[in-house]
Amino acid sequence: MTPADRPDLPAPRRILLGPGPSDVPARVLRAMATPIVSHLDPEMLVLLDRIAAQLREVFRTTNRLTLLMPGTGMSAMEGAIVNLVEPGDTVLVGTCGVFGRRMADIARRAGAEVVEVEAPWGRIVDPDAMRRAIAEHRPRVVAIVHGETSTGIEQPVAEIAAAARDHGALTVVDTVASLGGVPFDVDASGADVVYSGSQKCLSCPPGLAPITLGPRAEERLRARTRPVQSFYLDLTLLDRYWNEPHVYHHTAATSLYYAMYEGLRVVLEEGLERRIARHAACHRALLAGLEALGIGLASDPEHRLPVLNPVEVPDGVDAHRVRRRLLAEHGIEVGAGLGELADRVWRVGLMGESARPNNVLLLLAALERILREEGARCGTGAVEAAASVFGSAAD
């Protein structure tokens, strides 16, 4: 390989309006330029404590065992399941999209008997159906996705968690896409394990995943009869690194911890309430703009996840081509449809730092222009409709 094959790092300017990652605030990016310390440095151990305290605030929990899994949101999904499950255990999963299916896949790989309660894509999983399945199958673990990124629905979980508890099951909730962008109160939810991702509504870079375990889940870790199948994701070992006696388990990714600390500081300085209101306003404005264009969302209006909008592709329009043009001509990334919604929707994320009025207006302007050029039959005035939602509060 010659130096010509090693050009300078490309740094394209993007506006990240897909399903995540979202734009990362400049001060969070700068935090990663800080010279690193090692995973056992006394200053690092102080930082772990502070990050855990920040995570408890964001999760709204007093759970002791609250930390970052050493990988992306998927590592937390896998970690949640493999730490609770032993081969032969029954796991009940509510699925209405890609991420519920992944939970089921991971549980099967861990040797569980998996029962799925399925819902059509774009709808929530019926809490009554979950309750009946819990009573019938008596699972060890009940798993459900709070914000399904593939379909843009927000799943009610309290009723499911209560039913699980009544039958002695533990509830695992995936808030990868929702935490920090819509209300979720871990302690009030009744969930035993809740995890998230760093790179969506929290606007930190991807690579670490917040997780919190309540006392019943901790008890389950202690009651296991076999070691957790994964060493890397073993929460008992991670606990002993994060907390006393601070025993080496893996070499923590210092730079990402710096970013998480700074990024969570940004979240908490804004305040969860204000942050959630900002996400909601961007969603309403996007909806108003799309309505002017005559375009709908593929998600059930009663259970829409405001931070992830499955925007229906108008008839006759090449979904992939429009996405490519948004990226090439405007630097705007939106997500492709996944699974059953492939080619039928664009997934427009308005998450974290990306959930800004300017981004909503720009996206609508670009989309309206491109759709017109692509010969789509749709309305006009998207920007004006959205702007009127923001009113004079637009930043």
Next chain:
Amino acid sequence: MTPADRPDLPAPRRILLGPGPSDVPARVLRAMATPIVSHLDPEMLVLLDRIAAQLREVFRTTNRLTLLMPGTGMSAMEGAIVNLVEPGDTVLVGTCGVFGRRMADIARRAGAEVVEVEAPWGRIVDPDAMRRAIAEHRPRVVAIVHGETSTGIEQPVAEIAAAARDHGALTVVDTVASLGGVPFDVDASGADVVYSGSQKCLSCPPGLAPITLGPRAEERLRARTRPVQSFYLDLTLLDRYWNEPHVYHHTAATSLYYAMYEGLRVVLEEGLERRIARHAACHRALLAGLEALGIGLASDPEHRLPVLNPVEVPDGVDAHRVRRRLLAEHGIEVGAGLGELADRVWRVGLMGESARPNNVLLLLAALERILREEGARCGTGAVEAAASVFGSAAD
């Protein structure tokens, strides 16, 4: 939590002379301040290709399946094993320190029948003993650590890999501590799977782990009868993300990929030969300085890993207290002993960006001063002895 509990990110100045992470070059740190793109951005896919090409150069391999595992070196260790092993398979592990034991632990968690060939800490695993064990137990996988960070030995692997191949077994080699600091030629080694860490002799930040699989290992992936127990570490899925058809698997940690690209550029601009010679010179100088002090290493002189030096703690000296003083008074981190060598050695890493003459001289000066103040009976003139090794080449 009040803002008083969220102070600015601490940024202590450290000289990282422990078992890793090592100091990260400024341009690699700066790369992480680059605004991120998403895991499926066209520019990101180009970057993946370029990183894979860099990794092949560093590994000295033409292996097609060469990529970064989405976690630290431990994720690559676990990934290597769980992708090759199915429950009931026999795995033969050579162990002479913490990391060999971890390989055995991980293989057991994956349901393997594990046979260990053990060696005393500070010695290599006897290749003849490995050969006999391979012939006797006919393992599916033979696993060995090339550079054992807990004891500072460099294990010969070619003879073991050849014996494994003769008996139809696959060889997994851990070069977490050694790659980029001592010679290791994947294609010449006969190993089927080789992995490393980012944060040791490559001086990138921790969080991603290079791995490469030869054709026999790829064939093994295709011949599996059960899914890999880990979704997150499933190499077939990771392959389909890194290479065509570039299917989403997890949200790649863009910032760390930027750092890897820039860090591997630094490595390749220096050149592997020069880099390895620099590590060797630092090791010789450290040894000369320690000899002047009358201090030895706990590792077999014939198989010393130059980048990790298990420095024997002089009689009557409190190992922990000296480490604390080095950190507090000089900002120098050295590692504590692990396992059987706990409290008996300091682990002095001279890795990557940290392997610099100035660092060797400073460490020796600080160590000599502190040992004298601690009342240790040791010699003098450590700095002069080391400087004479560097001669006029000291930077």
